[in-house]
Amino acid sequence: xxxxxxxxGIAVKNLDDALSVFQDTLGMTCAGIEEVEDQxxxxxxxxxxxxxxxxxxxxxxxxxxxxxxxxxxEGIHHIAFEVDNLEAVLEELKGKGVQLIDQKPRIGVxxxxxxxxxxxxxxxxxxxLCEARD
Ligand code: ZN
Numbered sequence: 001x002x003x004x005x006x007x008x009g010i011a012v013k014n015l016d017d018a019l020s021v022f023q024d025t026l027g028m029t030c031a032g033i034e035e036v037e038d039q040x041x042x043x044x045x046x047x048x049x050x051x052x053x054x055x056x057x058x059x060x061x062x063x064x065x066x067x068x069x070x071x072x073x074e075g076i077h078h079i080a081f082e083v084d085n086l087e088a089v090l091e092e093l094k095g096k097g098v099q100l101i102d103q104k105p106r107i108g109v110x111x112x113x114x115x116x117x118x119x120x121x122x123x124x125x126x127x128x129l130c131e132a133r134d
Contacts, residue, residue: 080129
């Protein structure tokens with residue numbers, strides 16, 4: 001069902017500060033910065049092999065990322081797995097009793113279809129599923 005880890009989302013207070021760590025210190029390269037308005041985040045993607053690190057900075061104190069950092073501090077926010085047919089996978093997981101945050105796919109960073117599962121259903125880990133474009 002899951003093809004690979006597409007990316008790991010990391011909640012950061014300040015994207016520019018985090019970028020200087022991940023680029024200048026860790027030697028990664030930023031492939032793009034994008035704001036996703038409905039999720040109230042500014043993101044930076046840094047490819048690592050077949051996967052990416054997705055740095056997430058909140059654009060609003062009310063945003064999910066701001067609330068996450070308030071509660072738990074900066075750090076890993078979610079893991080995103082790549083699937084072939086997101087609608088079908090969501091139906092299958094729903095049938096297995098998995099709690100979904102998104103009942104239907106929505107559009108995430110990079111314009112790809114994404115959906116989140118409830119962390120209650122995966123040992124406290126927020127799981128994102130995404131369907132890569134060919
Ligand atoms: Zn993500």
